[in-house]
Amino acid sequence: MVKSKEVAEMSPLQTAIKAEQLSLLFKAMASSSFAATINAAILTFMLWDVIRHDYLIGWLTVLLLATFGRLLLSHFYQRDQAKVENSHRWGSYFSAGTILAGICWGSASLLLFASQSVVHQVFLAFVVGGMGAGAITSLSPQKLPILTFLSLTVLPLSLRFVIEATPMAYAMGFMLFLFWIILVISSLRIHHNFTQNISLRLESQRQRDELEKSENRFRELFENNRCVELIIDPDDGAIIAANRAAEAFYGYSLDQLLTMTISDINMLSHAEVAAEMQQAKSEGRNHFIFQHRLASGEERDVEVYSGPLHWNGKKVLYSIIHDITARVKAEDQLRKLSQAIEQAGESIVITDREGIIEYVNPAFSLITGHAAEDVMGESPRLLKSGRQSLAFYEELWQTILSGEVWKRTLIERRKDGSLYPASMSIAPIFNEEHEITHFVGIQQDMSDHQELENKFRQAQKMEAIGTLVGGIAHDFNNMLGGMTGNLYLAKKRMGDFPDVVHRLEVVESLSYRASDMIKQLLMFARKGVLEMRPFGLTSFIKEVSKINEVSIPENITFKTHFCQEELVVNGDATQLHQALINLLNNARDAVAKVAEPQVSLSLDEFEADAAFKHLYPSMSGTLFARLTVSDNGCGINKEEQEHIFEPFYTSKEVGTGTGLGLAMVYGAIESHGGIVDVESSPGEGSSFYIYLPLLEEKQSVTSPEDSDAIISGRGETILVVDDNADIRKSTKEVLESIGYKVLEASDGLEAVEIFAASHRSIACVLMDVVMPRLGGVKAVERMCTIDPDVNVIFTTGYDKEDALKGEMPSADYLILSKPCHIEMLSRVIREQLDG
Template sequence: RLQVADFTPVEPGYVQEAAGRLVRAAGGGEPQLFEWPLRSKEGRVFWAEVNLKRATIRGRARVLALARDITARKRAEAERARLETAFEQAAETVVITDADGTILYVNPAFTKISGYTREEAIGGSPKILKSGEHDDAFYKRLWETIRGGETWQGRFRNKKKDGKIYTEDATISPVRDRSGTIVNFVAVKRDVTDLVRLESDLRQAQKMEAIGTLAGGIAHDFNNILYSILGFTDLAMDGVPSETRTYRCLEGIREAGARGTELVSQILTFSRRKEREKRPLLLQEVVPQTMRLLAGTAPSSVNIRQTLDPACGPVLGDRTEFQQIVMNLCSNAFHAMQGKGGDLDIRLEEVRLDGANVRASGLPRGGRYARLSVGDTGYGIDESTARRMFEPYFTTKPVGEGTGLGLSTVLGIVQAMEGSVRAESAPGRGARFDVLLPVHEPTNDAPAPRADGNGLENSPPTEVDHAADSRGR
């Protein structure tokens, strides 16, 4: 006689105990339905759905067992479990909707990136992510594509729950049932916000490098011409009485030549052709000194606040160039608050950056950085201006009031110091520029840093050309 253990791969002792318990329950009038692994006569193991119930056969009480092969169903369930696990653990956003676009499923990546919980998303529409940056024609083409049975690929500019805009690359595919009818859509999306920003930074850097190379070559030749003009002007002035009209005209030529020399100096700084000796600087001393130089040009309606961390580590750079950074940023802030007044907030602190913070700041590596922030309460910067404000010769000031080299000079100096500069602004909400410079880590044999009152360490004071450095963008 066959025993249950003869056609099951499970350990015999357990089989006899479990089978006996189930048979007794079924014999007592409680039908039993369960899944059980079985082994065929040929030795093939398969899953079966077993139904036990009491029956009377030839006048005797028996337990009738009905078994149905469910191997295919179990395999499908295992595959579905694997897919669900993959969706749940994927870094990409996965959204499944019905044929009308109602959200049926979102994975954890969706909630992490968008800020919406599953409860808020499921039953709703993907419209909750609309940023307003795509027109109706964009969405019309999308729906025509996927409802036509084709896969749509493209890029979204979507809005998170907190209102922040982010960029996603998406693939949306239709899902059909056995009859070929589209019953679902599945969207797989990847957040590429940081990648887009890095690509934009790379294009901007390449454009700036090309402009800098061209400008540097022109400036070098122009500088030689200016030296000749200034030299011959000085010779001519030596032979002309100072009270004459000719002398005053020559003075005008010399002043114009001096302004041209200053402009060339800015161009060469931007193109990195003008190298200066770098020394350790204590910015918490250089900044107040620079602000004293600016005191005469600051509007009386602007309130200046300085919050400087005395423990901020030194940076490696040229003192005059760093003063130029501060002066240009502050001059722009004064111009932004012209006629209305406001607050100029200058902050210095040491920060440690790593991971995503490094990528977002456009820096080559993590570590200790000195962060100088210059913020104002002026009229702010619109998006179109923000995209171009670091380009040389681009300015929003009236003709004759700016050269368009202020921020491009700041960018050139900061990049030469292996740092980065970023701006945050919106029209009517002021602007803040953050300059990040790597903290100088002296070698063991280097002399210990020592401040000398000029913000320099172990170096003599550097003479500053107040007239040249106080001109902003």
């Protein structure tokens, strides 16, 4: 049991050493048995005459039997093939045989010791010592057999010499004992060498076996690995080895790959490839992203892990290659998606299922004013404005928790407390099991959109007013034209009655003011023709200020401030004058009930900053003329400010306002490419700002003032064509009163007939544009076939743009709007006739 336990506790190497030692012992047994038999025979022969024959024969027989037994033991050991698991059993057998042999040779000291012959004693010592010395080489692989054999063989003879008690015997006994010590020491040293050699040989064999197994495993892994693997010489980039996956991936056979270099498949230049290989060889880097070209010419993105490896005594690069083309495309798509979200103009918020914010894009911070780090882990409730009901949000949650997309418009609150309209879309995000894990909300700031809608509604209202005004303008202007003509004739005939003439002039003035009102309405609705030209706004406003200052009551303090530089704008002076009058009139009315009323008018140059451009993105340019009309009156509340530029909207008492003043201002300034802004608070007064784009040139264009004198005719014949009989009659009488002859026609057809008969005597045709049967433009075309040099002056009570659009044969014809001042009519006719 003890032996079995000891064997069980031995290491595999110790067990293998024991087995190898035993194998050496059994291998040496044949030669040692042969030597023992020869020495025994020689010893028997030499002692035959001095030792009893029965002793010799008995000893020799026992020795030969023991030797034969050991040979049989060796035979059976070889047949058993020296199994390691049987080493202990065979070791026991060998030890028993060795002990038997040692006893046999040790017994020779007692049975074969020739007391009467010193020579034979020495010879016996020589043979026994020789057997001991010879046993060292055959029995030293194990310690116990050699020590046992030497002790059983040499020590009995040494003791026998001592028993003889003679000086010679003492010397021989002592020498044998010393010889035994030397043999023991030598056997132990030889045993150590045997053991060490066996251990080294077994360890070397084990290492070779392990290396072979490792190489076989590596070869198996290398060949059958599904990853692409290459062994590369870093000195020249040659491919030393490649596995089956490399053949399948690159499309080359193994023989082809082994004739190639890594530069043949890497898209980098040779120098770049060499530099990367040196990085891998020096272990500066082990991870690379490359593009490799396949045998088909296709280029694939690859991820390479490469490092140094000793291969057949040379330092090479072992590279594992993964095809990441799909991953690169997916990452590129993910990067584009991420950039799209980061750079989107709409606010994007991602929350978990409970509505806790996990991500916001930069647009969220831009729109709401909340920094991203401040809202992480918070709820979107921080944007609630209180303008939506609890049911509104309950409907939201029910929708998105059911897996549907929720879309609505709502009012949100920024960090600074200001409110803004928003269009919101919230959609659930599902995982692979179609479970809702997150929500994504996309919000668009609708402030600009709402502003555009407001402008669109304003434009619609203006268009409606324009349509209404355009419809009545013709008849209204025709009636005014008839009135002004008859008033002129009445004034002429009542020259001896100054009071009557004054009354007629008042009526005439009111008629022209009514005409101007129609023009203002047309301009407001953008249906009139603006006479745009560059002029000095600074000088103009100064003159207008002086003229209108007299209309402001003396109890109102009127202050002005104008810049020194002449600001040149492109515009219609009449329209701007009317706009300024409307603003000053409103300011005058606003301070009517103030204890210390004040009205101010200022003009300065304004350079647009970033805030101004953001507020008015449609405005181009940087420099503007800013006209400001301020008062300290009653002011305007926020609700009314949203409607003050709408047509017919007024906050004044019934009978004190038409609701068209600010609407006309708005339309006039917008038609000049400018903007109107207002700042006002109830009880603190109001300030209206007009911004007009400045021209780069500093010289203004002025037109000569119209002359008030009437230019008489010289007896020329004028054909007056108009479908309104009253206008024809009054126009005829007016023209005849200033020295012209007049022919009349009620429409275009009649005019053409008269012109065909009398064109040689007709110096000028005063032609209405819109008439029944044949209009003025078509009639003139027919007249031109009769006389190409016919002089024509068109007149119209319609909006010029709408009435004449696409009908004028050329831009050379003059067009007069009804009613027309007699002075202007006389001057225009004279200029036309004098050509």
